[in-house]
Amino acid sequence: MEITGIISALVVGLIIGALGRLVVPGKQHLPIWLTLVLGIVAAFVGGAIAAIFTTFWLFVLIVQILVAAAGVVLVDGLYSRRR
Incomplete structure (x- = not known):
């Protein structure tokens, strides 16, 4: 991945995290910074998965939004049990 791809994944990841949180129904107990981190991770993972196919x-x-939504659901479950 080139540097422009990394920078764009970071920027898009912030948006992806917010969209992933909006896709998941109900109230989430995650702080906004954790949602944004999940979005950045989802941008990289979802981009890699989707690049394999098309x-x-x-x-x-x-694919990135779906990965972010799955991450929000998983981490929210872990985060809410911890509190």
Whole structure:
């Protein structure tokens, strides 16, 4: 991955985290910083998964949002049990 890809994944990851949180129904107990970190991770993971299958940007975006939503659900479950 080139440096422009990394920088764009960071920027898009912030948006992906917010979208992933919006996709999950109900109230989440995660702080906003953790949601943004999940979005950045989801941007990298979702981009890598989608790159295996296609380079169509809309498919990559959808996969990234789904990965972020799954991350929000998993981490929210762990975070709420911990508190």
